[in-house]
Amino acid sequence: AQKITQTQPGMFVQEKEAVTLDCTYDTSDPSYGLFWYKQPSSGEMIFLIYQGSYDQQNATEGRYSLNFQKARKSANLVISASQLGDSAMYFCAMTESSASKIIFGSGTRLSIRP
Amino acid sequence: NAGVTQTPKFQVLKTGQSMTLQCAQDMNHEYMSWYRQDPGMGLRLIHYSVGAGITDQGEVPNGYNVSRSTTEDFPLRLLSAAPSQTSVYFCASRRNRDPQPYEQYFGPGTRLTVT
Numbered sequence: 056a057q058k059i060t061q062t063q064p065g066m067f068v069q070e071k072e073a074v075t076l077d078c079t080y081d082t083s084d085p086s087y088g089l090f091w092y093k094q095p096s097s098g099e100m101i102f103l104i105y106q107g108s109y110d111q112q113n114a115t116e117g118r119y120s121l122n123f124q125k126a127r128k129s130a131n132l133v134i135s136a137s138q139l140g141d142s143a144m145y146f147c148a149m150t151e152s153s154a155s156k157i158i159f160g161s162g163t164r165l166s167i168r169p
Numbered sequence: 170n171a172g173v174t175q176t177p178k179f180q181v182l183k184t185g186q187s188m189t190l191q192c193a194q195d196m197n198h199e200y201m202s203w204y205r206q207d208p209g210m211g212l213r214l215i216h217y218s219v220g221a222g223i224t225d226q227g228e229v230p231n232g233y234n235v236s237r238s239t240t241e242d243f244p245l246r247l248l249s250a251a252p253s254q255t256s257v258y259f260c261a262s263r264r265n266r267d268p269q270p271y272e273q274y275f276g277p278g279t280r281l282t283v284t
Contacts, residue, residue: 100261156214156225157261159214
């Protein structure tokens with residue numbers, strides 16, 4: 056069965072520093088996808104980045120990159136040059152090709168200090 | 170293209186009442202899902218559907234029913250509301266492209282309070 060774990064309930068980071076949010080997963084399906092979502096205080100879910108299990112390179116989207124280490128089953132989100140607007144909850148999620156559902160981790164609350 | 174829409178945005182129910190949360194998408198997505206998010210927690214999957222006429226249970230299905238008569242609509246029914254169902258409910262949809270699944274789009278959420 057698929058499982059997603061986020062072990063950092065909260066993090067504080069100084070503005071302009073890089074930050075890494077941890078995510079580990081477990082699955083027996085060789086074909087799967089990993090997602091990161093941002094949820095600001097307004098409540099909407101904002102898609103950030105996607106990594107497929109067969110993708111050869113780590114996914115990047117602007118200041119977001121996904122550090123995908125398949126052997127370690129980790130999919131950490133890296134935010135470069137953090138900004139005050141990055142303060143939010145961040146959720147890691149995954150889906151397997153053999154299952155339609157997407158499940159979420161418990162989230163990490165990121166707070167950026169000016 | 171409205172994306173994923175949910176109604177109502179807010180709802181207050183008394184214990185034992187029933188209601189239906191509406192969800193619709195105009196992107197012709199095969200997959201639709203319902204999640205609940207309790208305060209300070211992640212999203213938990215209630216039910217999902219891979220296409221019209223097909224539904225399945227997620228992590229926390231008890232107390233909820235779903236149906237999928239069309240590709241566009243995926244309503245969630247609370248059969249007999251309980252205070253434990255106080256939560257924010259998100260509907261989501263996505264397309265499928267083998268062999269890799271793709272991005273899931275979320276509705277704005279319905280904030281439900283059961284007294």
